Amino acid sequence: MEFNEVKAYIDKIKDSDRFKKLDEFIKMTQIKPNKDMYENIAYYVSRFHPIRNIKEFFQPDYPYFIKFLEYYLDNQPVQMPLREDGYIDLINTLYLVQPGIFSGNKGNFLDHYMMMTDGSIYISKLPLNYRGNSKSSDSYCMYNPLIASYIANTLGVECVKVYLGKVHNGYVRILSKNFLRENEEIVTYTKDEKLISTYLSKMEEALRYRKFNESEIEQVKFEFIKQEFVSKLIGLKDQTAENSPLIVSIDQEGNKHVRMAPMFDLDYSFQTAKDMDNMIVRKCDNGKNDIGSLIEQYKDYPGFEQFVKESIETLDMKEVFKQIYEDTGIKHFETYSDDEQMKEFMNFVTGNIQIAKEKFAQLFKSEREDR
Numbered sequence: 001m002e003f004n005e006v007k008a009y010i011d012k013i014k015d016s017d018r019f020k021k022l023d024e025f026i027k028m029t030q031i032k033p034n035k036d037m038y039e040n041i042a043y044y045v046s047r048f049h050p051i052r053n054i055k056e057f058f059q060p061d062y063p064y065f066i067k068f069l070e071y072y073l074d075n076q077p078v079q080m081p082l083r084e085d086g087y088i089d090l091i092n093t094l095y096l097v098q099p100g101i102f103s104g105n106k107g108n109f110l111d112h113y114m115m116m117t118d119g120s121i122y123i124s125k126l127p128l129n130y131r132g133n134s135k136s137s138d139s140y141c142m143y144n145p146l147i148a149s150y151i152a153n154t155l156g157v158e159c160v161k162v163y164l165g166k167v168h169n170g171y172v173r174i175l176s177k178n179f180l181r182e183n184e185e186i187v188t189y190t191k192d193e194k195l196i197s198t199y200l201s202k203m204e205e206a207l208r209y210r211k212f213n214e215s216e217i218e219q220v221k222f223e224f225i226k227q228e229f230v231s232k233l234i235g236l237k238d239q240t241a242e243n244s245p246l247i248v249s250i251d252q253e254g255n256k257h258v259r260m261a262p263m264f265d266l267d268y269s270f271q272t273a274k275d276m277d278n279m280i281v282r283k284c285d286n287g288k289n290d291i292g293s294l295i296e297q298y299k300d301y302p303g304f305e306q307f308v309k310e311s312i313e314t315l316d317m318k319e320v321f322k323q324i325y326e327d328t329g330i331k332h333f334e335t336y337s338d339d340e341q342m343k344e345f346m347n348f349v350t351g352n353i354q355i356a357k358e359k360f361a362q363l364f365k366s367e368r369e370d371r
Contacts, residue, residue, distance in 0.1 A: 003042055022096070045061065088175065128272065136272050141272050149176075150320050152227075190202045199224075228282065238268040245261045312360060317346040317349050
């Protein structure tokens, strides 16, 4: 396909609202300030969507580009086919990427943002072991966010849905869908804090100062504590304030709303970075960061006892692995019993569940005896 055909097609659609919305996000017409719209598009396709598996570099894949536009303008559902090994086949998934120069400082492991045919946005990240400064060379760390997300969702704690995909060279990408709804934005009213209680109190203070709805503030607080439970369960090591943000919005009547953001950025979980001293891990008031200490500190918080009880009765890592295998077909989750590294995931969480059960029994047995 020659570019004059692409130009003719662009001329037909460039004034449509949907194309304008696409370009507002992708910014494919704005990469080179000294170039016109068509030159920018030609450059964009050659650099970010070239033809693969040919000797020449940066040959634009115009048929792919046009096919995406046709599906996008028709608002076609996202199609993410699976490979035989269970990973999403990103070669045969239609999407356009946002150039990195427009993504800002979004983390060391960001690959890019992707616009899908239905207009939804996905985040693509590199596994930790792809970067030397991650201090993780274990290829199994790619499973951290996937397993963590299934655990959170099993316990009814809102979390991004995580997918694993492979690009043209067989390298893995960790995908998640952007969770912001229309007219919402992420905010962080607090700084990094060493204590869970300090973070919670400062978050509450900030929300009250800004006069958010009282019931929404209470819901945010409870969701935060539930997320801390999951964090201790999976051994999350990256608890920066930016990874525990709030989502705010204003409705059509001008009323402000706030909710806790779903859990995300779960790469540094389980045994990953266990020897790294510079990671932020929020602690309980006793100076410890184990799940038993968390249960003891918040045992009287309204609703927390029931949440813990249901969590320790519900979570079965064999069932979690079974569900992941059924959803994806990734073989490691079927044959985990023959894989020591996969069993480490299971043993880590099962061990924390056992600690939680023992602490729960101890605390609430004592309470019953005192009545």
